[in-house]
Amino acid sequence: MLTRRKELRRRGVGWPWAGQNRVSRIWTEGSSRSGAELLQHHCNSLPHLKQIHALLLRTHHHHLLPIFNCAIRVLFKSNPLSSLRLYLLMTRLSVSPDNFTYPFLLNCSSSPLSPLFVGQELHSRLCKSGFRHHLPVANALIHFYSKCASDADSIPLARLAYDEMPLKDVVSHNSLLGTHARLGQRMHDARALFSGLREKNVITWNAMLLGYANAGDLASAREAFDLMPERDAVSWTVMVVGYSKCGLVDAAKELFCRMPSQNMVCWSVMVNGYSQAGRPEESLALFREMESVGIVPDAASMVGVISAASQIGRPELANWIGDYVDRKGIERNERVLTTLVDMHAKCGNVEEAFSLFNEMPSRDTFAYTALIGGLASNGHGAKVLELFSRMREEGIEPDHVTFVGVLSACSHAGLVDEGLEFWESMIQDYGIEHGADHYACIIDMLGRVGRLEEAYEMVKKMPMGPHAGALGALLAACKTYGNVDIANNVASRLFELEPGNTGNFVLLSSIYASREQWEDAARVRKMMKERGPTKLPGSSWIENDMQRGHRSQKIDQTTYIL
C-alpha cells in the first residue's frame, strides 16, 4: 500500500506536506513571490531553509546566491563558524557574495570564535567587490572593528571605517559611539561626535549614557539622561546599573522607583546593591515589595536576598529563605547554593550548611570559603581545619578570603600554633600576600592568648599602615591582660584613625582604672569629652548594642512574614 506521501506524489500534488506548514503555505499562496524573496523574509530556521531549498530545486529556482545568503543568516544563530564555512564553500563554487551577504559575514567574523584575520580578509574582499559603500555593509564593518580589534585599536580602526564612508546614517553614528561606550574611553571625542550629529535616536543617547557610566562619570551620564528627549528600558537600566556599580545605591533606587516598569535585572541590581552596601534591611524590604506585587525573584536577585539574610544572622529568617527557594523552584545554581551555605553557617545552622555544601555538584574555592568563614564565625575551629584539608585533597586552591576564614577560626579557637603555621604557609606555599584583614586576625589571635609583645610587633610590621580593626583587637587584649604600655601606644594611633569612636577612649580609660591610675583615666575621659561634638552616633558599646536592638526591631516589622 502506498504511504500518504507517495500517494500525494503520484497524484502530482508535488510537495507532499503542501499546506501543512508555514513555508509551503506561503509558497502556494503567493504565486508572484520570487524564491529570493521567500528565502529573505520567511526563512528563519534550519528546517525552513531545508524546505525552501527543496522547493526551489523542484521548481528550478535554484539560484545559489539567495540560498547561501539565507543559509548564512540562519546558521549564524546556531554557530557563526558554520556560516563562515559556508562562505568558503561559496568561494569554491565561484558564487560571489553581494551586499546582503557581507553584513552577515562581518557579523559572523565579529564573533569571539572567529579569528581576527577572517574579518580583515573580508574587508579586503569587499573593497574589491564594489559593495564597500553600501550602508549596511559599511556599518557592519565599523561594528566588526569595534568588536574585534584590541581595546587600544578598536576606536581608531572603527573611526577609520566610519570616516571613509561618503554617506552615513544613524546606524553608522551609533556603531562608532557604541565603541566608545563599551570601553568608556575617549568620551571627549564621543561627545564631540555626538554634538555634531543631526540625526539622533534613543540608541545614540543610550550610547552616551553607557559610555559615561563605564567611564565612572555618573554626573555626565545623569546630565544626558535628564536631557534626552525620550527614554526606553535600556536608558533606565544603564543608569540604575551604573549608579549601583559605583556604590551609589540611593541614587540607583531613586531612578529605580521612577522607572515606568521595572525589569528583573534592575530588581536584582537593587537587591544586591543594598546587600553589598551592608544595608540588608533595605535589601529585604525590596524583596518584600517584589513579593507583594507578585514578582518571584530570579536566581540573581535571590543571591542578594540570601546574602542580606546572612548579614542579619537570624536563624528563623535563614530557614524561611531556604524554604522559599525550594517552594518557588528558584534555580539552585552554584552561586545560589554558595550563598545559602554562607547564610546558614553565619546564622548558626551548621548542619544545614554542611548538607547543602555536600549536595553541591562540585565545590569550588567560593563554596569552601563560604563554609569555612561561616564555621569560623561560630567558633568551630577544628571543623575549619578539617575542611581546609579536605579542600586541599580535592585540589581546590584557597585564596586570600579563605585564609581570612582560616586565621579567624584559629584565633577564635585559640589554635595559635596552627594559626602561625597558616600565616607562614599562605605566603610560602600559596603566594598569597598578607592583607590588612589577615593582620587583624593574627594580631587578634596573639592578643587573645596574651602574646601582646608579638602582637604589637605585628602591628608595627603592617605594610599597609595602621588598621583600626587590628589596633582595636590589640587594645581589647591590653585590657584583658592589663598592659598599659602597649595600650598607650596603640590607643594614640587608634585615636588618630578613629577620632570619633569614643569606645576606644572608654577602653583606654578603663585600662588605667584597672591599674588604679586614676589621673590618667580622668585625663582620657576629659579628652573624650573635649572631642565630644565630633563623636559619631552609636560609638559606645552600649549604644551600639541598643542600635543593633533597634535595627532588629525594624527588621521584625518589615519582614514579619519571614
Add this chain to the structure above:
DNA sequence: GTAGGGTTAG
C-alpha cells in the same frame, strides 16, 4: 541585512 543595556556568591 547594519547600531544599544544587564544583574548574582565566599
